[in-house]
Amino acid sequence: MDGVIGFIQDLGPNLQLVLERMPMILDGVFITLLASVLGAALALFIAFAFGLALLAKNVLVRGVARVFVEFFRGTSLVVQLFWLAFVLPQLPYPLGFQLDPLLVGVLALGLNYGAYAAEVVRGSIGSVPTGQYEAISALSLSPARGMFRIVIPQAWALMLPSLSNLWIQLLKGSAIVGTVTLYDLFFQVEQLRDRTGTWFAYSFALLAYYLIAWLIVILMNGLEIRAKHQIGRGPALKDSWRSLFRAPGSTPGGGRSARVVRDRSVAKAGTAGEGGLA
Amino acid sequence: MPENTAPTGTADVPHIEFRDVVKKFGDNTVLDNLNFTVSKGERVTLIGPSGSGKTTILRLVMTLEELSGGYIHIGGTPLQYQEQGGKRVRISDKRRRRTTTGIGMVFQHFNLFPNMTVMENIVEAPINVMGLKKAEAEAKAEALLDKVGMGWKKDARPNELSGGQQQRIAIARALAMDPEILLLDEVTSALDPELVGEVLAVLKDIAAETDISMLIVTHEMQFARDVSDRVMMFDQGSVIEEGLPDKIFSEPENQRTQDFLRAVL
Ligand SMILES: Nc1ncnc2c1ncn2[C@@H]1O[C@H](COP(=O)(O)OP(=O)(O)O)[C@@H](O)[C@H]1O
Ligand SMILES: [Mg+2]
Numbered sequence: 099m100d101g102v103i104g105f106i107q108d109l110g111p112n113l114q115l116v117l118e119r120m121p122m123i124l125d126g127v128f129i130t131l132l133a134s135v136l137g138a139a140l141a142l143f144i145a146f147a148f149g150l151a152l153l154a155k156n157v158l159v160r161g162v163a164r165v166f167v168e169f170f171r172g173t174s175l176v177v178q179l180f181w182l183a184f185v186l187p188q189l190p191y192p193l194g195f196q197l198d199p200l201l202v203g204v205l206a207l208g209l210n211y212g213a214y215a216a217e218v219v220r221g222s223i224g225s226v227p228t229g230q231y232e233a234i235s236a237l238s239l240s241p242a243r244g245m246f247r248i249v250i251p252q253a254w255a256l257m258l259p260s261l262s263n264l265w266i267q268l269l270k271g272s273a274i275v276g277t278v279t280l281y282d283l284f285f286q287v288e289q290l291r292d293r294t295g296t297w298f299a300y301s302f303a304l305l306a307y308y309l310i311a312w313l314i315v316i317l318m319n320g321l322e323i324r325a326k327h328q329i330g331r332g333p334a335l336k337d338s339w340r341s342l343f344r345a346p347g348s349t350p351g352g353g354r355s356a357r358v359v360r361d362r363s364v365a366k367a368g369t370a371g372e373g374g375l376a
Numbered sequence: 377m378p379e380n381t382a383p384t385g386t387a388d389v390p391h392i393e394f395r396d397v398v399k400k401f402g403d404n405t406v407l408d409n410l411n412f413t414v415s416k417g418e419r420v421t422l423i424g425p426s427g428s429g430k431t432t433i434l435r436l437v438m439t440l441e442e443l444s445g446g447y448i449h450i451g452g453t454p455l456q457y458q459e460q461g462g463k464r465v466r467i468s469d470k471r472r473r474r475t476t477t478g479i480g481m482v483f484q485h486f487n488l489f490p491n492m493t494v495m496e497n498i499v500e501a502p503i504n505v506m507g508l509k510k511a512e513a514e515a516k517a518e519a520l521l522d523k524v525g526m527g528w529k530k531d532a533r534p535n536e537l538s539g540g541q542q543q544r545i546a547i548a549r550a551l552a553m554d555p556e557i558l559l560l561d562e563v564t565s566a567l568d569p570e571l572v573g574e575v576l577a578v579l580k581d582i583a584a585e586t587d588i589s590m591l592i593v594t595h596e597m598q599f600a601r602d603v604s605d606r607v608m609m610f611d612q613g614s615v616i617e618e619g620l621p622d623k624i625f626s627e628p629e630n631q632r633t634q635d636f637l638r639a640v641l
Contacts, residue, residue: 227487229483229485229487230487230489232438232440232481232483232487233483233487233488233489235438235439235440235476236438236440236476236479236480236481236483236550237500237501237505237549237550237553238473238476238477238501238505238553239500239501239504239505240473240504243504247500248489248491248492248500251491252490252491328491329490329491329535330490330491330533330534330535330536331490331535
């Protein structure tokens with residue numbers, strides 16, 4: 099019952115099956131969302147902690163952060179997941195822990211994508227103009243205060259497009275947590291496949307993951323528009339709700355260079371906003 | 377810390393003192409054993425060709441650059457390094473910030489904080505560095521904004537303002553810290569010509585109404601003439617001529633000063 103012909107022939111009964119299994123599938127969606135949201139929260143925390151540590155004056159702090167980031171970027175997510183699920187419990191007392199499958203999934207996703215995001219945080223903070231740091235210093239504001247009140251709010255707007263992409267990747271990466279007995283969307287799709295065959299099941303999975311990714315994109319676009327508006331680089335969210343639905347990282351006015359030119363002209367014209375989109 | 381108790385601003389202690397100051401960028405020695413002083417309340421303008429080290433001097437006073445050799449004292453207090461038992465010892469960042477709290481700087485490119493409103497830009501440091509209450513800081517900011525003619529824009533964001541308006545706000549922001557020393561580095565060079573006047577007018581008012589010591593770098597020679605007590609001509613990192621503005625601008629003695637002034641006037 100596989101193949102294109104089978105897919106079309108069995109579409110009706112298969113959709114019937116999906117409806118029957120909907121409670122389980124929704125459970126899976128919930129677990130996928132939970133792992134992606136908690137994983138992203140942990141990743142964000144790690145990104146800021148280690149991103150800032152990568153910029154520290156202290157060589158030791160910087161070195162430790164560098165080793166951490168390289169380690170978690172350089173080792174596979176699957177291996178990290180299996181290590182946490184199967185090796186950690188076997189470590190001798192008091193190191194051995196049998197973690198809840200959800201915690202294993204969240205930890206592995208958070209550590210792995212957090213390491214990537216730490217580089218994003220470091221890079222965005224580094225691209226806040228030096229004049230801002232000099233003004234902080236000239237006002238005798240402490241470096242910590244300057245970082246949290248002035249540098250990070252500006253860097254936040256710069257890092258959101260990359261963080262949005264990483265979050266989508268984390269969502270997609272979460273499809274392997276079924277292997278450590280966390281029954282997510284993909285696990286439920288695999289159950290479905292036993293009855294419907296690969297064509298239908300995996301096509302259904304594509305669509306489901308795509309829709310969840312969309313939710314993330316809309317949320318992140320909203321945050322990005324708000325952050326840009328707060329540093330005076332773009333319209334308020336209420337004036338540009340349509341750009342919520344654009345693809346992650348893309349710009350309403352065209353490519354990256356179009357954005358820069360437009361920002362310059364806005365700054366020069368001294369206008370507050372630029373209204374809706376064409 | 378006995379050297380911290382030196383009285384500031386007494387008549388015989390220079391407000392700013394450069395003692396054998398050396399500044400290198402890699403192998404490039406920009407300032408080589410520079411010595412000069414600025415008295416309390418004095419307005420000193422630095423002139424000289426591009427690359428002669430004027431900005432570097434201001435940035436050293438603001439401690440935006442690391443001193444390679446020698447000492448800078450502010451009202452008798454060592455700024456970045458002090459002599460201790462014949463050794464040159466670095467001063468802790470915390471203690472250095474206590475000294476620089478009395479020093480304000482206005483930059484060529486304004487450097488306002490784009491994530492804050494005009495009002496937030498001005499009250500941030502008074503509240504968090506001087507410990508003013510929010511209401512106090514805002515009342516003070518409003519008075520300063522009125523003085524620079526920007527009271528009506530206190531809720532705007534910097535990107536919504538012209539260069540001249542941004543620079544006037546940057547001046548108000550520096551003044552909100554009650555600086556005893558104000559450093560002005562080519563504050564009108566980034567402005568469209570028609571906006572230069574409004575900024576210079578504000579600075580002239582401040583020069584007339586306060587006794588803040590000022591170290592000024594500018595290419596606006598008429599402004600320099602109007603506000604300065606003394607003009608120092610720099611070339612290749614050292615003072616080649618100094619004196620009253622009338623003297624320097626009207627009858628400079630040094631050939632290089634004459635050439636420089638002929639080129640800029
Ligand atoms: N951050 C820096 N790194 C390397 N060289 C610098 C730096 N800042 C200034 N210089 C050099 O120091 C010299 C003096 O510069 P500056 O103080 O800006 O001069 P001015 O303000 O008189 O034009 C120049 O030769 C310049 O190239
Ligand atoms: Mg300069």
